[in-house]
Amino acid sequence: MYSYDPGAGHGLAHDPLKTIIGPRPIGWIGTRSAQGVRNLAPYSFFNVVNDTPPVLMFCSSGYKDSVANIEATGCFTWSLVTRDLAVAMNATSAPVPAAIDEFELAGLAARPGEVVAADCVADAAVAMECRMISVQRLHDASGRPLDGWLTLGEVVRVHIDPACLVEGGFVLPPGREPVLRGGGPAAYYAPDARVRFEMTRPQ
Numbered sequence: 001m002y003s004y005d006p007g008a009g010h011g012l013a014h015d016p017l018k019t020i021i022g023p024r025p026i027g028w029i030g031t032r033s034a035q036g037v038r039n040l041a042p043y044s045f046f047n048v049v050n051d052t053p054p055v056l057m058f059c060s061s062g063y064k065d066s067v068a069n070i071e072a073t074g075c076f077t078w079s080l081v082t083r084d085l086a087v088a089m090n091a092t093s094a095p096v097p098a099a100i101d102e103f104e105l106a107g108l109a110a111r112p113g114e115v116v117a118a119d120c121v122a123d124a125a126v127a128m129e130c131r132m133i134s135v136q137r138l139h140d141a142s143g144r145p146l147d148g149w150l151t152l153g154e155v156v157r158v159h160i161d162p163a164c165l166v167e168g169g170f171v172l173p174p175g176r177e178p179v180l181r182g183g184g185p186a187a188y189y190a191p192d193a194r195v196r197f198e199m200t201r202p203q
């Protein structure tokens with residue numbers, strides 16, 4: 001086995017964990033600053049971690065604008081990245097000053113939240129509005145603080161493009177497959193329905 005202690009480095013060209021735990025869904029997080037500047041950024045340390053109510057989480061490596069805005073305003077949005085929005089999503093990952101509106105930067109129309117003071121990507125097939133539950137600074141197993149910031153938010157409103165509602169189920173149209181982050185410097189995936197398989201749980 002190739003074995004290593006992550007604290008001492010992996011010794012490879014790219015962090016293998018980013019490929020091994022993947023492909024990962026993308027948290028495209030919309031926020032506003034205390035001054036009202038719109039912000040949008042992708043986070044692949046992201047997931048949904050509860051059923052009712054749904055709770056979204058993402059983790060920022062460093063105290064980034066999204067986290068600062070959520071602490072200032074108490075809310076955020078999530079928008080689904082589909083294949084048609086991949087290039088725009090990537091543009092919103094640019095390290096720009098907090099005063100720059102990243103919706104404008106990426107040429108994206110924004111739709112204000114209905115119940116929170118943050119904006120969704122207007123063309124996203126699905127968007128959710130969230131109220132902040134907590135922002136926690138991570139620490140390691142010996143209690144040493146890390147520069148990782150775990151944000152949890154309760155989903156308080158969900159928006160689905162009616163074109164995705166087919167016979168009572170949710171189906172993304174061709175060309176609008178969800179974009180997933182692979183590892184390495186630039187890998188992404190978009191699921192192909194032909195590789196789908198089904199498996200029922202043991203009773």
Ligand SMILES: Cc1cc2nc3c(=O)[nH]c(=O)nc-3n(C[C@H](O)[C@H](O)[C@H](O)COP(=O)(O)O)c2cc1C
Pocket residue numbers: 026039040041042043044045046059060061062064065066067089090092093094095096181
């Ligand atoms: C697909 C993708 C996934 C990313 N995932 C993360 C992540 O999980 N955590 C993180 O800190 N940065 C992540 N980044 C980098 C941030 O998007 C980038 O630092 C961005 O500028 C942060 O914006 P903000 O300061 O407006 O929050 C990711 C970038 C891309 C393109």
